[in-house]
Amino acid sequence: MTQQPFTRPGAIDLSGLKRPAAGGGAPSGEAPGGGAAGGGASYWLDVTQENFQATVEASLTAPVLLVFSSASRMPESAQMARDLATVAEEYEGRFLAGxxxxxxxxxxxxxxxxxxxxFVFAVLDGRPQPLMQDLATLDQLRSAINSVMQQLTQQGITGRHQPRHAAPAEGDEDGxxxxxxxxxxxxxxxxRGDYDGAVAEYEKLIAANPADAEAAAGLAMARxxxxxxxxxEAQARAAAEAAPDDVAAQTMVADLDLLTGQVDAAFGRLVELVRxxxxDERNQAREHLLGLFAAVGNKDPRVLKGRQALASALF
Known part of the structure; x- marks a missing residue:
């Protein structure tokens, strides 16, 4: 599997594409192979000439991953496309799969x-970057995309897409x-790298609406x-190794692990600290771990696994 670091090269040239008359192509949100996506909304869509430009422009909000497949040339590539749609659902809008x-x-x-x-392109601000050009399993996709998302988070790129619907809303023909x-x-x-300001803004949103799950996730990552x-990082890891039961030292390394894509390691470190x-120290470690769960996303399978491990450590 070939994966490259995320950069920002030139924009996709759309001049060769003309938008056909309305009615061509499958609607966004229709499940691969037929059927509607769960709940009528999702974070992936089938890309056609009709919606290609709008899909690329959606990368102005948050990353878009375009996966190209061909059942006739390589049947396995069609399964990889379906797997990318699965991962997009798990990330709940951190990227849109096309x-x-x-x-x-x-x-x-x-x-x-x-x-x-x-072939998978990562698109940000309308600019494509070749990301993967080999077959990948579902687990390999999760690992590769997690690495990309962590790179983007470190760059302060934390936008989210709104879910796509099986039928476009009235007045929004492109969906x-x-x-x-x-x-x-x-x-x-x-x-801007103003993390204190970001925390304050997310806290305002949650104060106004405590049920705002997106704001809660944003706040967790901003923290x-x-x-x-x-x-x-070197000093933090040395301090954690020297003091394995020091909550501050262990939680700092768990945070650094999370930001470098070592999600399971971050969770495992804190589960063992809880154990x-x-x-008060146990409660601090547990609360910190819950915050990392929120930052990754409660539907992520690693979070589900981490919650099971935490429950075992507590009881």
Whole structure:
């Protein structure tokens, strides 16, 4: 599996594509192989000539991953596309998965000068970066995408897509999802590296609506960035190794593990700290771990596994 670091090269050339008359192509949100996506909303869509430009422009809000597949050339690539849609659901809007069937959409393949399938482009601000060009299993996709998401988070890129719907809303023929402006101040602060400001903005949102799950997740990640700003990783790891029961030292390394994509290691470190501690220290470790769960996303399978491990450590 070939994966490359995320950078920002030139924009996709759309000049070779003309939007056909309305009615061509499958609607966004229709499950691969037929059927509606769960609940009528999802974070992936089938890309056609009709919605290709809108899909690329959606990368102005948050990353878009375009996966190109061909059942006729390589049947396994079609399964990889479906797996990417699964991972997109798990990330709950951190990226939008665009599934391009090159058998049905040869003009799109030509526009991006596609040479082989499968192929995955990461698109941000309309600019594509070749990301993967080999077959990958579901677990390999999760690992690769987690690495990309962590890189983007470290760069302050933390936007989220709104879910796509099986049928476009009235007055929105392309089915393009809008950005909720309530989150703009917090995301602007993150992009400036103002983590204190981002925390404050997310706290305002939660004070106004305690049930705002997106704000809660944003706050959790902003706090991780706030705690680790300026940290010396080598010193932090040395301190944690020297004091295995020191909550502050262990939670700092868990934060750093999370930001470098070592999610399981971050969770495991704190689960073991909970297991061998007691009283206030145990509660501090547990609360910190819950915050990391929120930052990753409660539907992520690693979080589900981590919660099971935490329950075992507590009881």
């Amino acid at each position: 599934l391009v069937d090159v058998d049905a959409q040869p003009a799109i393949a030509q526009a991006v000068q596609l040479q082989s399938v499968p 393009e999802a809008g950005f909720d402006p309530r989150y703009a101040p917090a995301q602007d602060a993150l992009e 991780v960035l706030q705690r680790t700003a300026g940290a010396d 061998r501690s007691a009283g």
